[in-house]
Amino acid sequence: MATRGQRRLAHVLDYLPLLSFALFFYAIPICYVLASINIQELAGLLNDPYVLRLIWNTTVQAVASTIPSIVLAIPVAYFFANYAFKGSKIVRNLLLTPFFVPAFAVTEGMIIMLGETGLVNQFLEFIAGTRQPVVDVLYSMTAVIMTHVIYYLPLAMLILEQGFSTVDQDQLDAAHVSGADWLTTLRVVHLSHMIPFFAASAILVFAFSFITYSTPILIGGKFTTLEVEIYSTRTRSISSSLAIIQLALTLAISMLVIAFRDRTYKSGVWSGRPLSREDNRSHTLGRTALLVYCILVAVIELTPVYLVLIQSVSASAVVLFPTSLSLEGFFALFAQKFGFGVGFVDVLLTSLSVAFVASLCSVLFSVLIAWRGLQSKRARESTSALLGLPLSISRSSLALGMMLSYGFGVLQLYGSWILFVLGDIALIVPLIFRVIEASWLRIGSEVREAASTFGASDLYRLLRIELPFIAPAVASSFMLAFSSSISEFTFANFFSTLNLMTAPISVATLLDLRKFGPAASLNAIIVLIVVAAEVTSPAVTQEALRVM
Amino acid sequence: MKLGGKSAMALSIAAVLFVASVVFLVFRQPELENTLIVYGPRGIKGMATALLQEFQKKYNVTATFIDYDMGSIEIADKLISEKGNPIADVIMGVPEFYAKQVIDADVLDIYLPPELGAIPVSEVWDSTRHILPMDKGYVLITYNETILSQRGLPIPHTLDDLTNEQYRGLVFYQDPSTSGTGLSFLLWVLSTKGTENGFAFLKQLEPSVKLHPSGWTSSIFALQRGEVAIGSMFNTDVEYVDVPKLESAAVEGFVYREGIALVKGAEHREIAKKFIEFVLSIEGQSIVAPAGYMYPVNPGASFSSLAQAPIPQVQVTFNSSIAGNVVEWLDRWRREVKGA
Numbered sequence: 001m002a003t004r005g006q007r008r009l010a011h012v013l014d015y016l017p018l019l020s021f022a023l024f025f026y027a028i029p030i031c032y033v034l035a036s037i038n039i040q041e042l043a044g045l046l047n048d049p050y051v052l053r054l055i056w057n058t059t060v061q062a063v064a065s066t067i068p069s070i071v072l073a074i075p076v077a078y079f080f081a082n083y084a085f086k087g088s089k090i091v092r093n094l095l096l097t098p099f100f101v102p103a104f105a106v107t108e109g110m111i112i113m114l115g116e117t118g119l120v121n122q123f124l125e126f127i128a129g130t131r132q133p134v135v136d137v138l139y140s141m142t143a144v145i146m147t148h149v150i151y152y153l154p155l156a157m158l159i160l161e162q163g164f165s166t167v168d169q170d171q172l173d174a175a176h177v178s179g180a181d182w183l184t185t186l187r188v189v190h191l192s193h194m195i196p197f198f199a200a201s202a203i204l205v206f207a208f209s210f211i212t213y214s215t216p217i218l219i220g221g222k223f224t225t226l227e228v229e230i231y232s233t234r235t236r237s238i239s240s241s242l243a244i245i246q247l248a249l250t251l252a253i254s255m256l257v258i259a260f261r262d263r264t265y266k267s268g269v270w271s272g273r274p275l276s277r278e279d280n281r282s283h284t285l286g287r288t289a290l291l292v293y294c295i296l297v298a299v300i301e302l303t304p305v306y307l308v309l310i311q312s313v314s315a316s317a318v319v320l321f322p323t324s325l326s327l328e329g330f331f332a333l334f335a336q337k338f339g340f341g342v343g344f345v346d347v348l349l350t351s352l353s354v355a356f357v358a359s360l361c362s363v364l365f366s367v368l369i370a371w372r373g374l375q376s377k378r379a380r381e382s383t384s385a386l387l388g389l390p391l392s393i394s395r396s397s398l399a400l401g402m403m404l405s406y407g408f409g410v411l412q413l414y415g416s417w418i419l420f421v422l423g424d425i426a427l428i429v430p431l432i433f434r435v436i437e438a439s440w441l442r443i444g445s446e447v448r449e450a451a452s453t454f455g456a457s458d459l460y461r462l463l464r465i466e467l468p469f470i471a472p473a474v475a476s477s478f479m480l481a482f483s484s485s486i487s488e489f490t491f492a493n494f495f496s497t498l499n500l501m502t503a504p505i506s507v508a509t510l511l512d513l514r515k516f517g518p519a520a521s522l523n524a525i526i527v528l529i530v531v532a533a534e535v536t537s538p539a540v541t542q543e544a545l546r547v548m
Numbered sequence: 549m550k551l552g553g554k555s556a557m558a559l560s561i562a563a564v565l566f567v568a569s570v571v572f573l574v575f576r577q578p579e580l581e582n583t584l585i586v587y588g589p590r591g592i593k594g595m596a597t598a599l600l601q602e603f604q605k606k607y608n609v610t611a612t613f614i615d616y617d618m619g620s621i622e623i624a625d626k627l628i629s630e631k632g633n634p635i636a637d638v639i640m641g642v643p644e645f646y647a648k649q650v651i652d653a654d655v656l657d658i659y660l661p662p663e664l665g666a667i668p669v670s671e672v673w674d675s676t677r678h679i680l681p682m683d684k685g686y687v688l689i690t691y692n693e694t695i696l697s698q699r700g701l702p703i704p705h706t707l708d709d710l711t712n713e714q715y716r717g718l719v720f721y722q723d724p725s726t727s728g729t730g731l732s733f734l735l736w737v738l739s740t741k742g743t744e745n746g747f748a749f750l751k752q753l754e755p756s757v758k759l760h761p762s763g764w765t766s767s768i769f770a771l772q773r774g775e776v777a778i779g780s781m782f783n784t785d786v787e788y789v790d791v792p793k794l795e796s797a798a799v800e801g802f803v804y805r806e807g808i809a810l811v812k813g814a815e816h817r818e819i820a821k822k823f824i825e826f827v828l829s830i831e832g833q834s835i836v837a838p839a840g841y842m843y844p845v846n847p848g849a850s851f852s853s854l855a856q857a858p859i860p861q862v863q864v865t866f867n868s869s870i871a872g873n874v875v876e877w878l879d880r881w882r883r884e885v886k887g888a
Binding site for chain 1: 562565566568569570572573576577583593594597600601604610611612613614616617618622625635723725726757758759760762764765766768769770772773774775790839875878879882883886887
């Protein structure tokens, strides 16, 4: 029997990894930025009609991005969870490409699609038999929402698929035997089980949409958001006050979603019998409709990516196909010096190395935090809420804070690759923690209690029960982390020097030098690396599944 | 836990790749001690890189350029915020219209290099000599000739022409909060019309404006795709290879002038002075034009790469009588013009 002191120590240990992580990666850097906060100014902002309008517009846009992203992702997630076919994992992972490639690449694709002379208008003009543009959505809030749906639908799909694929087959069989119709089965078995996954995806999509910066800047036209205002004023104290408001709002909404999740979801014992995937050869009308829907989603998701790739080998602006092919941009990359002797190969190897180290460290941190932080209900609630916070922190504010604290401050890391890795970890852990958390929550407390009753230590339980169970989520998380890191721009932009830079920064350098062709080629290479990571990861994931 | 053969192999590969990555990064790590640190806005990164590259070769010193992804005003504010304990040794790209704030903040030292003698007095815009002229450029009204002729529209010559009803939905000028070109356009309007009339003009113009691109790249992209047809660009963008038929009447234009200065309390003071000398020398000034879109101020320097660019007949410079309010103007623009 554990003494009171031991229980207290265990309780402290539950919070230790999370608090150490939050202190190092967020609290200290943000203190450097928020030091200039002015309480009077903060209070004044809450009565400022301009700021209130910004808050309203940002919230409306974030909600309008979240709902369709999740609703449209449900059938796709259900499809991938229930139907197995050769290459299904590769297709599923490919759908994630828009989320991982640099924002400016996807928005470029969206401009090509939605512009007056773009793909959509040309198609609609053909249908309507007119020579005038039919839709005019580019450079508006609608364009921002549409782009967010393209970005975040795959992310929601990834999380929801985890939920659908871990529905207990025994429960489904029981529902079938007891004569439950499909609606009752959906409500009793699927929906109740899916709540944590809906909550996780809602929190992520909402937070990402709420702190959106590059999308409204690039295709929002006159539509603007709170984050754009934070960025525009970032050397002044008003920026810190706005950042606090943004943080408080996203935290409040995340807490509401988590409270809803914990109120409605009862963690149960997972039987260990995975869902029986249906064979794709058995057809019904519903299945065909689902298949058609998924193909349509895949085409829409991958079109912007295709356009970016095809633009890189085209001598002129493309609509759907290039009029003439050219590899000049790719060849020009080899002759290009991006900084002091930094060539194309240097940039590529640096990007890959930073991404690999950052991804591995991020996965380790996430597992450590989840292991301790999900031990009890209280710790789980705090961990879940606290790791929702970083998602709402203005990226540019955090990058500036890290630059000042660890770059030029206590650690003097400016110019070192370690700073790049730290930045990536700060960005990646809150994202992949959601994936690992959703998987970990499926381990019922009874399993832990049973293991403890038989004398298993926390570490033994982690290695023998929990890690094997969450192994597929860990493998997926690594892929998510690697893809995020390879295309990360904001932090790298702060930390790059003329001696050390990553590929997305080199794209920006080429654009500074007004070399459009090589910039498009390097952009395409980043996209191809992300695609390669997505295509190769199913092998690892499959292995992890086998370990289970 | 028993690992399968494939699991063990996957973990081994991961471990090897991790070690290889760390080894590569450690060996690739550049030495940054005793490095000259130059601050400047992100818009001149290409030019700064080219200048520092040559400077490094010539003096065999290490140097780096930091822009914090900031524009010219923000980076100047960053320098001011570090007063007494500066990170930078030199700041370049300080715009003429923000010089007063930086000089008043007492974060710069006066240094008059011998090369200053070769620069015409008309180019020296800071009478206190804290900020030395480095380069200049011209912001013009440009138009896509193809679109205008297809629609039978007249060519715009002046700022007032932009409010022509026929141009509705075709006009753009960059967001002055994120773009140097956009800021130049705002200052052009305010320098010509005064603050109140200038903002009234911008509000009148707004219904014709389709978008405010965040910078050069998004402007070019919108022009390429025919989303917009008339707007502010640097004169060196006229007939830019990726935007066929981008022209300008070049009747009037705004002169964007920026400078370089020695930071007060600079850690690497002597090498910072050498860098300023290099930037103002014929050798350094000859790098300005090919590496960017600006003109050198040293008449001995070559700028043949910009020979085809039209020079405006009427050159509007910053009206110094309205100096000191740029930050307030930007706030006002976001609130009253863009966010209205």
